[in-house]
Structures are given as structure tokens and as C-alpha cells.
Amino acid sequence: MHISIRLFAGLAEAIGSQALRFEVDEHSITAGRLKELLSSSYPEAAGQISVSMVAVDREYAPEDTAITEASEVALIPPVSGGEPSPTEGASPENGLYILTEEPLQAEQILDKVLDKNHGASLVFVGTTREMTGEERTEVLFYEAYAPMALAKLEEIGREVRERWQGSCAISHRIGSVAVKEASVIIAVSAPHRDACYEASRFAIEELKRMVPIWKKDIDLAGGTWKGADAKFSGLWPNPNC
Known part of the structure; x- marks a missing residue:
């Protein structure tokens, strides 16, 4: 299964991309498991991944939330009350x-x-x-x-x-x-x-x-x-x- 993941702020800089197409062996995984797999694949960003939250279909997702290939997934670093969007x-x-x-x-x-x-x-x-x-x-x-x-x-x-x-x-x-x-x-x-x-x-x-x-x-x-x-x-x- 391939999962498309959007990344932001310092996390995107640490991984070197604002978007990932991440491959997993399972047909469905949880938000918590996705963070574990990402931390293993990107150890240099593991610290930031650990304090980030997963958003699924534009809602914050508890760690037991199921993710499928059709899910809209984003990894959300802690917010600051602040990709530069090219449009308003x-x-x-x-x-x-x-x-x-x-x-x-x-x-x-x-x-x-x-x-x-x-x-x-x-x-x-x-x-x-x-x-x-x-x-x-x-x-x-x-x-x-x-x-x-x-x-x-x-x-x-x-x-x-x-x-x-x-x-x-x-x-x-x-x-x-x-x-x-x-x-x-x-x-x-x-x-x-x-x-x-x-x-x-x-x-x-x-x-x-x-x-x-x-x-x-x-x-x-x-x-x-x-x-x-x-x-x-x-x-x-x-x-x-």
C-alpha cells in the first residue's frame, strides 16, 4: 500500500521534502504505526516525528485511527500560532x-x-x-x-x-x-x-x-x-x- 503524506515546517526540512509517497506492507495501518514506520525510515527526523500528530482527512487523528491508501494524510508538527502557499x-x-x-x-x-x-x-x-x-x-x-x-x-x-x-x-x-x-x-x-x-x-x-x-x-x-x-x-x- 502506498500512502501520500504531506509534511510541513521544520519536519519537511529535516526529511527534505514537503510530500512523501510512503510504501507499507499492510493494507491498513494506524496513525501510531505510521509514525513508528516513518521514524525508522527517517531516523534523522525521528525526534520531530515523535512530537508531531497525524491528520487524516483534515482532522487530528488519535493513534488508533485507521489509515488506508485513500486517506488524505498529513504529519503535523507542533503549531506555533503561525509550504508557503502560492495562492490565498x-x-x-x-x-x-x-x-x-x-x-x-x-x-x-x-x-x-x-x-x-x-x-x-x-x-x-x-x-x-x-x-x-x-x-x-x-x-x-x-x-x-x-x-x-x-x-x-x-x-x-x-x-x-x-x-x-x-x-x-x-x-x-x-x-x-x-x-x-x-x-x-x-x-x-x-x-x-x-x-x-x-x-x-x-x-x-x-x-x-x-x-x-x-x-x-x-x-x-x-x-x-x-x-x-x-x-x-x-x-x-x-x-x-
Whole structure:
């Protein structure tokens, strides 16, 4: 059986490819077994494989999830709340959720969530900072597993609607983002301010926790992918909670 696997960020660099066509002897294997086989075949990347999660058909997959030749498989390194996509992406939900290489405009994103029955609105803007401790950043480079990332952004928006009766729009940059430029803008509106504050905080924390977007911190010495710590622990045993 041949399994097509997409790779991202530092894991793709370690293996030397953004896509693999991996051959296994079984007709069906589990996500956990696939990681074992990949670690054996690519020992130089075994450490990164061990802290990565498998996505099957654009959902995080527990280790006992069955994988067949027809499955859409991706290996997801820990996310950073950040392949450079050659095209922009947008969800079908009226353009509320967008991945783009273009600069972000806060007013345009806020306008998507304004509602005559909502008395509060907030805009969160995440920007590239120059100094992190003693480390200087020249530019950040963002990469996303676009179809899954957009699906997860939609999940966040649905949760905002259900829990706070609010509206949510999220735009995230991909590609290079310079110092002081916005990498992500989240606009939220709700009937009351307390709900709006809660929903806005929920949206950014969930984005950083589960949306497959990575960032590479580029400085004068080179570049380092962020998110090497195992940020997926909160997804187990139920990755959709």
C-alpha cells in the first residue's frame, strides 16, 4: 500500500521534502504505526516525528485511527500560532476566515462581524516584534496546511456563535511578515462586552492551540521554526474538544 503524506515546517526540512509517497506492507495501518514506520525510515527526523500528530482527512487523528491508501494524510508538527502557499485561501463562510500573503486591514475584518444587535466588538491584532529577550527577529515566515487550517478556523467561529452568540472573523498571514506588521487579526462581536472579551480570548488561544500554522523566525544567523515544544497535549484523547 502506498500512502501520500504531506509534511510541513521544520519536519519537511529535516526529511527534505514537503510530500512523501510512503510504501507499507499492510493494507491498513494506524496513525501510531505510521509514525513508528516513518521514524525508522527517517531516523534523522525521528525526534520531530515523535512530537508531531497525524491528520487524516483534515482532522487530528488519535493513534488508533485507521489509515488506508485513500486517506488524505498529513504529519503535523507542533503549531506555533503561525509550504508557503502560492495562492490565498478563504473559507466558504462569507470570507470570514482567510489565509493571505497580503497585508491585513483591521477595519475590513471588523466590518465582517458588526451586527446591529451586538453592543460590543473587539479587534485583536498580533504583530511581529523585533526583540524576544536578547534574540532579534528580522522577519517571520508563516506556513499553513491551508485546507485544514481554514476548517479549524471555522470551528472556532462556530464555537463563538454557540457559546457567546457572537460573530467572529479571522485573517492570518502566510509567507513573510516584517517587524510591526500584523500576522493575525481576529474580530469578534457579541451582544455584551463580557461575552465579547471571553470570545476574543478563546479565539486566539484556540488558534494557537490547534490550527496548523507554523512560523519561522528569521534573523541574521538564519532561521528557526517555532513551536518545537509539544503543544498538542491538550488535544488528547479527544482532538476535537
